[in-house]
Amino acid sequence: MAGIDAALRAHLEGGLTTVCHAWAILRTDGVRFGFTDHDLPLAFEGISFRADTGLSALALAQSTGLSVDNTEAVGALSDTSIREDEIEQGRFDGAEVIAWLVNWADPEQRWLQFRGTIGEVRRAGASFRAELRGLTEALNRPMGRVYQKPCTAVLGDRNCGFDLTAAGYAADLPVEAAEDARIFTWGDLSGFDDAWFTGGRFEVLDGPARGLWGIIKRDRFKDGVRSVELWEPVRGPVTVGTLVRLIAGCDKRVETCRLKFNNFINFQGFPDVPGEDWVMSVPKSTGRNAGGSLR
Template sequence: MTVQALHDHLATGLTHVCQCWAIKRRDGVVLGFTDHDRALAFDGITFVAESGMTARALSNTTGLSVDNTEAVGVLTADAVTEADITAGRYDQAEVTVWLVCWDDVSARKVKFRGTMGEITRNGGQFQVDLRGLAEALNQPQGRSYLKTCSAVLGDRSCGINTKTDAAYVAEVTVDRDTDGQTFDLATLVPFNAEWFKDGFLEVLTGVAKGLSATIKADELNGPRREILLWQPLGLPIAVGDELRLVAGCDKRAQTCREKFTNLANFQGFPHIPGDDWLMAVPRSGDANDGGSLQ
């Protein structure tokens, strides 16, 4: 890629440039689009023309200010579909936008890099907010002093490996029909009831591959196990599809100690006084020896 070649081309005053943008979903699928009248290809991506999708003007700022823009398009069966949007496949998808010399794609420059934000749909069209890399800096920082743990199960501060540790992860094949919200599965010995409550269900194969949802309830029913999600998956689940279940954590110190044997990494403050401590005052009938009033 030669940025200088693009600058030299722009300096001529007679330009042959267009925009190309790539969307990389969390399931690894990459889609390319361009506002040129024919398809272009570079970096192993084919940027489709006449896709019904356009990117609006970019708002670029200096320093650490957030760069934001938006893209609009038509829902089409061979590109961005309503089913995929509803299923959440485009949530937090990575977006890269280039300015490209269409008769020499090696002369190009990245104009924008970020992620997809809110997606709205209306009348067969969609509009999506694109959020720049500096958006991540626009997040509250610091710890909250709460009795419950502030870590997310499996992150660096937690330390539990939820990808490969067999004590907290189970893979199972769907062997009965499901509506995408309630799953009647094999018992999955030796996991107790509610072991996966507050955890995640991830789809490994099938048309819904890559989707995940939070588990609301996990109950044993004889030789079977019933998993209930907070909301149904956006795409159908068929018999034979593979699922991964990840153990749940209610963020209590007792759970961290007894279920995960991980109290050393507990990120909460289980002994912090409650709000009623603020109302505590000395009383004449108490010992009043200078110790805690609780």
């Protein structure tokens, strides 16, 4: 039990102990949850830990070195703690999880046992099982750049550098008509060319689905009606009057970066990389070996 403080170590070595486990879940949207297997609530580090939620964790698998630590959390779905609809909406995806061993008689005596994030969440009836991934899980991510013609940046990220708040590239407006939380239509959406939002983002700004988003599959203007279709339905209720944001799409081509966004200086692809035909090219006495198609 490396890293345990002297007071808690002395308590554990005393024979009669008053310890329990406590878990905190810190979602990416700022919502925080606290749970404990003690029969009374606890509070420390600005978090209230509920005792009536039915959440528990299986044995922690921890190791030295760079191997991945992992465990599972199991619990019951309820309206007062973890709700089924929030799991379905992905609200807990990537949330930070912190687990302590706590002396419930003196919560200042505690030991940080686990810190990581939530991975896969599986639901079965009225309960759920969530995979907990340790801090070393991040070392499994591939690093480096891909040598390809299209841009590898995400529109608006640090590498792209484009300001999505610039006039003409986003629209905030209430939904006028919705179908299956996937197709949305407006009678008037002037100022944007046809297919301007294809490949862009659809973000929900208010209501129960606030914070959810999807990728726009198709943006069409026909017979005076603007229709925006997503690749997948929004995993939450988006009804008439819900405020949403449409963000212009980028197909990663150099022409789009230069002409649509005027951002060619930050283009993250390699537009002049030779194509596959260049590998098959052979010297010839006529024409130029320019890396184009062989004919």
